[in-house]
Amino acid sequence: MRKIAVFGVSGRMGQMLVREVDAHPGATLSAAVERAGHEWIGQDLGQTMGGGARDLLVSDDIDAALAASDVIIDFTAPAATVALAARAANAGVGHVIGTTGFEEADLAAIAEIGTRGHIVRAGNMSLGVNLLVTLARQVARALGDEYDIEIVEAHHRHKVDAPSGTALMLGEAVAEGRGVSLSDMADRGRDGITGARRDGAIGFHAIRGGDFIGEHDVIFAGPGERVTLRHVASDRALFARGALRAAMWLEGRGPGEYSMLDVLGLIGR
Numbered sequence: 001m002r003k004i005a006v007f008g009v010s011g012r013m014g015q016m017l018v019r020e021v022d023a024h025p026g027a028t029l030s031a032a033v034e035r036a037g038h039e040w041i042g043q044d045l046g047q048t049m050g051g052g053a054r055d056l057l058v059s060d061d062i063d064a065a066l067a068a069s070d071v072i073i074d075f076t077a078p079a080a081t082v083a084l085a086a087r088a089a090n091a092g093v094g095h096v097i098g099t100t101g102f103e104e105a106d107l108a109a110i111a112e113i114g115t116r117g118h119i120v121r122a123g124n125m126s127l128g129v130n131l132l133v134t135l136a137r138q139v140a141r142a143l144g145d146e147y148d149i150e151i152v153e154a155h156h157r158h159k160v161d162a163p164s165g166t167a168l169m170l171g172e173a174v175a176e177g178r179g180v181s182l183s184d185m186a187d188r189g190r191d192g193i194t195g196a197r198r199d200g201a202i203g204f205h206a207i208r209g210g211d212f213i214g215e216h217d218v219i220f221a222g223p224g225e226r227v228t229l230r231h232v233a234s235d236r237a238l239f240a241r242g243a244l245r246a247a248m249w250l251e252g253r254g255p256g257e258y259s260m261l262d263v264l265g266l267i268g269r
């Protein structure tokens with residue numbers, strides 16, 4: 001049995017993850033962690049999730065959670081994730097990171113920790129989005145600079161970061177397909193007298209509202225035609241299943257910062 005701890009357990013994704021781990025025949029929930037001071041700390045996990053009691057209390061004890069686990073799944077917040085990555089690596093525990101909204105410095109810190117730790121990190125854990133990433137790279141390469149690329153994403157009203165982690169994955173993929181750096185070419189959320197479109201720009205636009213789970217369009221707008229690649233998530237459990245797959249896949253791997261492309265066998269496609 002793979003022992004898996006869920007961090008951010010009260011969150012939208014945290015609760016999905018508990019259900020997926022419970023349903024997996026090869027996994028067992030080893031710890032349920034929330035941030036210090038959270039109202040769920042010390043409560044029975046089953047009851048706080050609206051069901052019957054179970055033999056597991058929500059805790060803020062990270063060392064105890066690491067000691068009890070083979071791997072942790074973390075959909076929390078950037079600062080928490082960076083700190084946790086170092087502690088998980090030191091403890092020899094795998095770390096599946098679904099958190100998004102990282103700054104460049106955070107990503108550099110995680111990459112450094114990944115030289116000794118066992119990490120899977122992806123802004124989107126779904127098979128469909130990761131397949132779309134490979135397609136977006138191919139389409140950008142095939143169509144070339146005459147086609148303007150715009151990435152449009154829509155999420156629920158509670159999401160705190162923009163562009164979404166998925167939009168950034170897609171942006172990196174099309175930039176790679178074109179042989180340019182995303183940081184040089186990204187044009188985020190236009191407003192006002194922006195002037196005509198910059199040649200080669202990769203535009204990002206974020207819709208926030210209601211209960212969108214996550215929708216992403218990559219638009220290639222060319223002379224006389226448009227191509228749109230689209231992914232629509234209709235069930236958040238999708239991401240939890242992907243994260244759990246990553247947690248199982250890490251077993252027996254060497255140190256590294258892996259992506260869902262590695263987990264799903266989509267590397268190099």
Ligand SMILES: NC(=O)C1=CN([C@@H]2O[C@H](COP(=O)(O)OP(=O)(O)OC[C@H]3O[C@@H](n4cnc5c(N)ncnc54)[C@H](OP(=O)(O)O)[C@@H]3O)[C@@H](O)[C@H]2O)C=CC1
Nearest residue numbers: 008011012013034035075076080098099100123124125239
């Ligand atoms: N990669 C993917 O496929 C997906 C990624 N995400 C990303 O996952 C993250 C979480 O999303 P979501 O579940 O919707 O957000 P929520 O706000 O519902 O959940 C986040 C949870 O993490 C908790 N938390 C914050 N800091 C800590 C900490 N130090 N230790 C333990 N728990 C902590 C929060 O507690 P509190 O509210 O009290 O601060 C909250 O319960 C976001 O970055 C989101 O973009 C989401 C879906 C899919």
Ligand SMILES: O=C(O)C1=N[C@H](C(=O)O)C[C@H](O)C1
Nearest residue numbers: 100123124159164165166214
């Ligand atoms: O916050 C969310 O909800 C989601 N976040 C991820 C992202 O930032 O792309 C993945 C998914 O779209 C849902």
